[in-house]
Amino acid sequence: MTTILENANIVDVETGSISADRHLVLEHGLIHDIAESPVTGMADARRIDVAGGFVIPGLIDCHVHATAYTANLGELPKQSPIYVAARAAVLLKAMLQRGFTTVRDVGGADFGLARAVEEGLFAGPRVLYGGKALSPTGGHGDHRGMGTDNEDSAYSLVSLGRRCDGVDAVRLAARDEIRRGAHHIKIMANGGISSPTDRITSDQFSEAEIAAIVDEAEMANLYVVSHTYTARSVARAVRNGVRSIEHGNLLDDETARLMKERGAYLTPTLSVLRAIADVGAQSGFPTDRIQKVNAVLDSGIRAVELAQRTGIPMAYGTDLVGPMQDRQLDEFRLRSDVVSPLDMLRSATSVAAELVRLESEIGHVRAGYRADLNVLDANPLDAGVLVDFARHHRHVIKGGAVVG
Missing domain, CATH: 3.20.20.140 (Metal-dependent hydrolases)
Structure with a gap:
């Protein structure tokens, strides 16, 4: 099934930038497209309005x-x-x-x-x-x-x-x-x-x-x-x-x-x-x-x-x-006094993906990457959000399937 995440703020863990009001099309376990405008058609797609939630890699x-x-x-x-x-x-x-x-x-x-x-x-x-x-x-x-x-x-x-x-x-x-x-x-x-x-x-x-x-x-x-x-x-x-x-x-x-x-x-x-x-x-x-x-x-x-x-x-x-x-999830809290939120997020996404040699498949929210994602209700680059990750966690998506 195709899943569309609508009205999402996408966190770029490489640059630390946020792309607002994006629409992610998830198909066949991958991020098929990231659109700037609402996705029309696809009547059979499952649509999830994340209402300004922040999408980060799994x-x-x-x-x-x-x-x-x-x-x-x-x-x-x-x-x-x-x-x-x-x-x-x-x-x-x-x-x-x-x-x-x-x-x-x-x-x-x-x-x-x-x-x-x-x-x-x-x-x-x-x-x-x-x-x-x-x-x-x-x-x-x-x-x-x-x-x-x-x-x-x-x-x-x-x-x-x-x-x-x-x-x-x-x-x-x-x-x-x-x-x-x-x-x-x-x-x-x-x-x-x-x-x-x-x-x-x-x-x-x-x-x-x-x-x-x-x-x-x-x-x-x-x-x-x-x-x-x-x-x-x-x-x-x-x-x-x-x-x-x-x-x-x-x-x-x-x-x-x-x-x-x-x-x-x-x-x-x-x-x-x-x-x-x-x-x-x-x-x-x-x-x-x-x-x-x-x-x-x-x-x-x-x-x-x-x-x-x-x-x-x-x-x-x-x-x-x-x-x-x-x-x-305690590792975020324990490192937070000496590591910035962006670097902590990278450690659990892009840097980890490089370490396990899957940097072209996971660790980023990009078209062509595996649809392994998390949706948070707050900006993870703000102080305290990763430290309290569980409270801000809305959805986890693995291979395009919403599993929590």
Whole structure:
């Protein structure tokens, strides 16, 4: 069915300009036309008068874990994959209702989940998946306790990561994820909060291993995403060709300059750290790991400010797990003290689209682009509107269909 959005204010996220009184014709999942005058004819079209509402691109979250319905990630391998898929369907539908029409899953989702959304079996955003993140033994993707020796790395078990050690093994693991249709390869190159046996400050994977994974990804025309907090780990990743740095809370000036020089992107995830600090224990996050948050919590906003000042492109990402996933829109609020509304909007639209290499398809309201849109009742470039996104959100449209 053709859908026409009438009397719309269109936000150009590239220039920050507003085109008033426009009429968008949505056909076959694309923005067919943007007219300056009312569209006549098309008697069978569905017409929606947005009455001066502001049309922006669908939001893109570049750091989600769609299968992480529980905040205790070590429990996932004990669950039925069918049950986890059902829980993931609920999480994905909620993401779509919030205005996210594309998400990049960086550990957990696979071809089956993405296909279920694509075929309309699950309502949700488009899922760009990396399969299981690659982790060294004892790294951030290894959720075995110190007294646990059982093998839990079978691919059929639900988990966010898989273990691999040595150049030959990481090449094989990367090739396997590519075989399974990955859009990117995720590596755990630094210690993390949810993992039980590593430290935030520990580097993970040798530089030779990182370079080998990047080589495999690039041969397949893909890119590598790296979990990294410390400046040293960020530098090791970027020097070896990693394109997308996740978190980056302990970034320093020298490493920020290196990222800018090499064209790397940063995806800060302030939301998950704030959520764990606020409600982690009652959300089921393992209490013995909550104190790890203190090492990186307050430094996150400083890293965002540094990246903004250095000119590093920043994408929107949240990294939320378990019941904390309902805080997905909080990233706007948490960045708002140091990032302008236009740059925040770009982070969740055009910059994110560039990062996932879909800049010619999504991230803008333009003829020929996918009809993934949000309609707000206020100008998102005004202070406070993105911060209170849910209150101003009228409609979400994915592939030309109004879904909320």
